[in-house]
Amino acid sequence: MFHHFLLERFEQFRDRAAVVWRGDEYSYDWLLAAIRARIEQLNASGGAAGRIVSLEGDYSPFTLATLFALFELRSIVVPVDSSLVEAQKIKYLQTAGAGMRIIEGPEGMKILPVAARTGRGTCEDESSAPERSPWIARLQEEKAPGLIIFTSGSTGTSKAAVHHAGMLLEKYRLVGRAKRTIPFMMFDHIGGINTMLQTVSGGGCLLIVADRSPAEICRMIEAYKVEALPVSPTFMNLLLISEAYKDYDLSSLEVVSYGSEVMPQSTLAAWNSQFPHVRAVQAYGMSELGVLHTKSKDSNSLLFALKGAGVEYRIVDGMLEVKAPTAMLGYLNAPHPFTEDGWLRTGDMARTEGEFIQILGRKSDIINVGGEKVFPAEVESVLQLLSNIEEVAVSSAPSGITGQMVKATIRLKQEESLKQLRSRIWEFCKDKLPPYKIPQKIEVTSQSLTSDRLKKIRSVQSAKY
Template sequence: MSSDTDHRPAPPAGAAEIIGRLTGPGGRFELSDAEVLGSRLPVFTHRQRALHEVLHASVAHADREYIVTADRRITFAEHAAQVASLAKVLREEYGIGRGDRVAIAAANSPEWILTFWATVSVGAVAVGFNAWWSAREMAHGIDNAQPALVVADARQSAKLADCAVPVLSVENDIGRLAASHPDAPLPSADVAEDDPAVILYTSGTSGRPKGAVHTHRNLLAVVEYHRLNDALFEEFGDPVASQDRVYLLTLPLFHIASLHNLAVPRLATGSRIALHQGSFNVDAVLSMVERERVTNWGAVPTMAHRMLEHGGADRYDTSSLTSFSLASAPSSTAFKERLRQGLPFAKDSLVDSYGLTETCTGVAAASAQELAAAPGTLGRPVTGVQLEIRDPAGEVLGEGEEGEVWVRSQFNMLGYWRDPEATAGAIGPDRWLRTGDLGELREGRLFLSSRRSDLIIRGGENVYPAEIETVLVEHPDVRECLVMGVPHPDLGQEVAAVVVLAAGSTVTEETLQEYAANALAYFKVPKQWRLTHEELPRNATGKVIRNQVRV
């Protein structure tokens, strides 16, 4: 799941007419068919063509605040000047230009956002590494992305000891370089709309993370989608002007929820980002909501669960929060009802959505009213998205029939970086993306029945068993293994492993856990183990029957 943190209460009757006027011929957000990568797709007619255009336009917001943290406040004008300085350094000192990759391996910070804008504004590609990756995973990211430069915080820098690529420190270098050329001109680049702009990694079904490539077109389409949302709610009399909304950023910037659907569009709309840094802390986050008068927040279910357990939400003034969305992981209707009962701001503002890293934004969205009318729905396809349910042969299914969710839009990724086989497996003829998720459409609303086959979603982080199994079977005492998700009251799911040991092995859980921790991000390391000498159950073709395996 994905959240764009911008689903406010449902529009009144007559919304379809207004949307039609805004997106129809001559409308401010007119949609028209255009050639995109060999297919005819509906695109926003009046769109920007390169991300540096968003940066240039942002100086009009001048002294308004773009990013605020617990102890810093950065205006749009200050941000633009710092990006210009950093971009000059990237170009002149490191030779970064069109198509070069700049990897960002760091936890959330203003420096992360500065580096992103400086990178894409010179035509280079910003590569978001997971800030919790192990040294092994970092090495894979370097090998796959082949960056010309890495920007890393202290934690991830320590895992780059053998890296042959130049590394800049978030803590010591970025701020200094962003102030070193205060009069530098704003950067721009001669790029095509379908040139890569961002690579974000999604856990790999085949054992290694895959880099989803997003283009300038993709991100700028997301910007227009958010501008359209703002325009709609202004039409419906939203009492808070779009530029006065404040967006709480608590999810990692290497996810589409925070980067594509928050940091990028808010530079375009003049809205403020309240950036929480460090691990999730209920009191710190709710204090920020109160202090900054936050209006929009997209949280993962684990965060919402911890707020319920904390039980002190009513001690803070959260009356400004009018849109609270769940992101990155599925949540039950019962859990949503607990949130409405237990969190003051969730009663009338709780919304949900569906999307993937590969789709750049939510491709279906459910308002609070939609959730009340059809509990369990993920809403209707958003403007510009075509969504179908298909059978294994690719034939479109009818009302209420379960099949795989296919989506097609200007938001869909270009493909997987340096992985044509995986790209061909995901993107079919005419740019249709096969999500791997099973669902059905009822009265135009999407209902999801299961996520990608064996996917584990732990606290909002996608974990594919194959990636962990690939690591474990390299251990000399492991003959074979199977990794699965098991229910967890706080995280939603936890990672568990059943390991078939080599004959005579006496290896312990502790040894295997330590071994896995040296190769995997902490959230992928199994917390539950069953060590056995019995073979895993298999079908007639030799494939493990996963649903017969228990921890």
Template sequence: MDRTLTYADLDRLSGQFAAYLQQHTALKPGDRIAVQLPNILQYPVVIFGALRAGMVVVNTNPLYTPHEIKHQLNDSGAKALVVLANIAKNAAAIIKETSVEQVIVTELADLHSPLKRILLNFAVKHLKKMIPPYEFPQQIEFNKALALTNKPWQPVVQTPDDVAVLQYTGGTTGVAKGAMLTHRNLVANMAQLNERMKNVFRPTQELYVAPLPLYHIYSFTIHCTSAVALGNHSLLIPNPRDIPAFIKTLQGKPFTFFVGLNTLFNALMRNPEFLKLDFSNMRLTCSGGMALTAETTKHWLGVTKAPISEGYGLTETSPVVSNNPLESVQYGTVGLPLIDTNCKVIDDAGNTLPTGEAGELCVQGPQVMKGYWQRPDATAEVMDADGWFKTGDIAIIQADGYIKIVDRKKDMINVSGFKVFPNEVEDALSGHPDIVEVAVIGVPDGEGSETVKAFIVTANEQLTIEQVRKFAKETLTAYKVPHLIEFRKDLPKTNVGKILRRELRDQELAKAKQA
């Protein structure tokens, strides 16, 4: 909403928030504070304020249901919650069933000038009616909390191995778990990324477009650690699903660096107004979070003329493991491991495989998490005594050191003993000019094997199943060609925009049970 925070603003405001937490709440260093905010100016203020006060940040998805919020608050033992008024209703419904003692509520324009703040917040609440009713037993307005402080915050002694952030993830298995990311993890990954991109990221000169949610570790690391360390500027996009508003925000901005993922790139390129933007200042695109298809790469390069550096990481690795150096990008790979990062692939028995063979990727380095919060058994399943983390991804390490991700281990499809990786089929199908999005899963065939099924979003309602199969046969071996094809208006996605194959599998399983 056309308000910019300087680094002096961020220093002052986060210091005030840290002082509020220290002087006007019962929170102590090490206590957890949940933050449920979209990409608005209050997010970095709250994050840095909480860390300066010695708290552990629990990033919480604003789109969570009451059930999901309750699980995360109780699992983390959060004693405070910072929430945007627009989404506070869900948290208010369950707050009495949690350990939260203090709730800080903020409205969209709280960090704008006084007149603009009053006008914008009034419009959001009373004219657009975007704030459903809510009530918390112990709540305070964000700006009132900042105004309470009359003494400066007090620095807190912490060690590099103290937990800074609890980042919740489904991990490689099971229910959402809190990955314990330490100060060492986050600072190391920041330094690793900035070292890799030292010839690209110009200190104090870059304008990063930030459409991915800051509460997701991919965006958190790029915008809240890497960019901040270099004194660079991030342009926050609160709702990237509103493509017209997103594009309007970009108009006239001399952005140099774009952060995104495959589905977002496709959505933007389908809008004619995006194609009219001025990309003359753009130097690089960073892609992660899901596989980047060859067709998307080609179209994006044609539109923006900016190279794409595809990288790879996980919540448990803070998150960046590898990425493509700008001077030597290999499309179709996720690049080289970052400095001080070791990678290997193993077979099902845990044996290290030779170069060029596909196996489960394992990572060792200073960015690897401390473990899962209060889940030693789950931690032991994925980490060994030497700090090797099993990613759950099937990968090939090439002779030149570049890593190629084949697919998620659990997503592999078994077709009569043959391995089929969904990424390969999706990449092939996405080359069809009428296919907008595609997801591929394995469906049980009743005989102990699986059948390949493709879910397709198309821009051409006349496209037929036969035409899709014919196209697939041009590049795929017969057993990889989808036997089942279903057209859909959209596909289920995560908050970041990653397509949820798991949800599609669950839907198929439910249908099979009903049959």
């Protein structure tokens, strides 16, 4: 079996709490026993070693135990969030070529053959499947554990990124300080997996939330003296707007790390003003890269440095390119995104200032107004300062004159006429943005501009305005 240093470390942490879930505490001793029991169960069911296996569930002590058991068995694991509709799950399993399906929950581990649920022919041996990916072949030939992470698919079809799990796990060999942490990102998200591994590698405790609402997050922070919270900028803005923090004691919170989307400067400033005792740290990661070590210039700055052994970066034509030991091997269903000399094209537009980087936005989100580039986050940062605006998302709209124009989709706190809103926006922005960045098209919506992954949605059907 593949034996990783993390299990040896769990032995050292035996008496500590590893997970708190639904009010119950599970120790590292329990976790070790659960991992061994699942290894025995998987071996008895026909074996998962070297096979592509889906692991379906959300954060719980049971999914964690099964994940580590699969790594020990050198399986190639496809984490799948339990909230996805069945059709989407099946699509992921077919893309990954999974031959075994594990559904994990408090009632126990269910093991199902994929063929029984998808209508495919049996796939008892993925190595004999047609058109086997070279990345899968490499993992199986090396008898190494793997991880297949699907991207969010916000700009199209979700891409399946194949990782060498052994190389990914090496990042966590350095022991950090044990912290009580809420794993905010989903179980199938690279940020969520990073939070889990970073916490347990240092002997910390994962506090599993019932839901990811501002009120529930604040309640958990107070109840369990949470010290670390990794979230998205959109969630930070929602928490500020909700004012849920006023009803709870958040004094235990030491650090908030934010990532997965561009942080508006206005949101960061508002957060630091409200929580001056909490250190705000920018994280950087992708499904294709893992989550890299970073160092923010300071809590008020959007600038950060990439750290870590073997991590290099460069900016080519305004786009960030990275080399890192944790980078994926490649995609299962998309063109290879690496340059010939091994740099990953991230798709993030960036600028440098000395040793520091600032992410400006995704290349796919750039609005081209008559040859001038507009990054949505910059405009959103200004608009969020306006009164009566609860949420705002900036995107492009076609223009017969400039090719594209800036469009702002706004969710209001209280009803307001479009004429008055448009006038207020122009008056507020005229000394803060150049004219081509000021929204020329305003839409008002009653729908949320936040996805179920608590990231900003930039395409939503507007209301009558």
